[in-house]
Amino acid sequence: MKMVLQTTALGVMLAGLAMAQNVNFDNLQPGAPPSGWTATQTGSGQAKWSIEKDDTAPSKPNVLKQSGVATYPVCLKDDTNLKDGFVEVKFKSISGKEDQAGGLIWRARDANNYYVARANALEDNVTVYHTIKGRRTEKKRTDMKVASSQWHTLRVDFQGNHFTVSLDGKKAIEWDDKTFQEAGKVGVWTKADSVTVFDDFAYGGR
Secondary structure (H helix, E strand, C coil): CHHHHHHHHHHHHHHHHHCCEEECCCCCCCCCCCCCEEEEEEEEEECCEEEEECCCCCCCCEEEEECCEEEEEEEEECCCCECCEEEEEEEEEEECCCCCEEEEEEEEEECCEEEEEEEECCCCEEEEEEEECCEEEEEEEEECCCCCCCEEEEEEEEECCEEEEEECCEEEEEEECCCCCCCEEEEEECCECCEEEEEEEEEEEC
16 A cells, blocks of 8 residues: 555656646747747837847757837747646846846736736845736735846746745745636746846746
8 A cells, every 4th residue: 555655646746747848948940039929018118029049048059038128028938828836937137227127927818917926136126916907016025136147047836826936946925816816828027128038947737
């Protein structure tokens, strides 16, 4: 019986691991928006999402870059639909006078309705929001060092109504909310004039 239980537990663990997906953008065409993603924005302006070569990329040679100016540039992975799980990305803030942000989206219904957690190199903080009908509302904030021109790892674990946001392996925020309870897309996010690059995007369900 003990052996059966151990085998079953291992099978469950491996099944969970099998659901994890990793995207490093290296097989996508440089100079164009990423295929298989909806490269768009919340609000006004003109986001510019493109695959670019970057010698500093954690997984060389390509990154996903946002270099336009919009209220909230958004890039959603089209084939995702997660209720519980995680989403993680490595990001580097390059420039921005108004903002220098890198963010993660989860349970997105569309480009106007989603949860977002972001780290900001101008403000040195991590913040979590919900965006409803295009309107973003701050819910919780933690002061943490977010260095510009350096790669960081941002992660969100979401289970039921409970969410945990981590930066560089350190817990930043725990938050409970019931706004979006159904499965939705995951993706990345910036704000305003942030020029930000992303690599090693990962996600998985539970």
